[in-house]
Amino acid sequence: MKITPGGVVAAEWTKFSSLRSTWITAGISVFLLIAFGMIASASFSGEGLTSVDLALSGSALAALSVGVLGALLGAGEYTTGMIRATLTAVPRRLPVLWSKSLVAGAAAFVTMTIGALAAFAVGSAVLNDKVSGLGLGDDGVLRALLGAGLYLGLVAVLGVALGMLVRSSAGAIAILAGLLLVVPGLVPLLPDAISEAITPYLPSNAGSAVMALAPPDGTLGPWAGVAVFAGYVVVTLAAAAYRLKKTDA
Incomplete structure (x- = not known):
């Protein structure tokens, strides 16, 4: 029987939604976003x-x-x-x-936008x-909140790509944590000229730019930042696709 693209998506959704860890991790992500924001x-x-x-103060932990x-x-x-049965x-x-x-990107986008x-x-x-409140109708507010869902959805896709590239959950999580949390903390240790040139293009800084109402000087604009982060995701997906196609399961 021929497997259609829709059938593959449905199968992956069934696997994804049937795991208890899926709901626990998704729940933790939403909880972190709401709790830290509150x-x-x-x-x-x-x-x-x-x-x-x-x-959106909890977005960094929610991203992880x-x-x-x-x-x-x-x-x-x-x-x-x-994986052998899946590829058969x-x-x-x-x-x-x-x-x-x-599946991962769409699920993360929906749940994290709600979050x-x-x-x-x-x-x-x-x-x-002492802090002035804003409403959804104010300039940039809805874009920033929907942008948070978009950025976090892309992070989930990056996680999938890393997982299929290194074929180890622990390895993929370690790389992801390094990219999102460790590297941004190390770059300021470089000479100022280098640090200032690199910082806006780091994955977490570029992706999270879409959540800022008014990006500070020296940072990327909202959609430029998303485009840069999407570039990281596309490159990682391409690497995962090459390994999946060329090497044994």
Whole structure:
């Protein structure tokens, strides 16, 4: 029986949604976004941050969480050995990678967009009196919240690509954590000229630019940042596709 692209997507969704770890990780991601946004909104009393910035304070940890979700989907079958059965059913191989990416990216986009909207609503309700509140109709607010969902959805796809590239959940998670959390902390140690030139193009800095209402000087604009981060994702997917096509399962 011929396996259609829709059938591969449906199969990957069934695998994805039937795992308890999927729902636990997705729940943790949403919880981190809402909890950190609420705490930051209630406690911050300084200047320089908007209510949107505060609501999305948990986005860095949420990014790591959804990246883990993608990595588990991408590498999980290599850990169990089920990848052989999957590739026997889908001998062209690449539809498996595209379907895993679509499922993880779409699921993360939907859940994290809901999480971002909820974080903004909850954060606005407990916002410190010294911080001016914003509404969804204000310039850039809805773009920033939807952009958070878009960025986090792309992080999930990056996790899938890394998982299928290195074929190890632990390895993919380690690389993802390094890219999103460790490298941004190390770059400031470089000479100022080099650090300033590199910093806007780091994966997490570029991707999260879409969540800023007014990008600070020296950073990328919202859509330029998303484009740069999407470039990282595309390159990683291409590498995963090449290995999937050219090497044994």
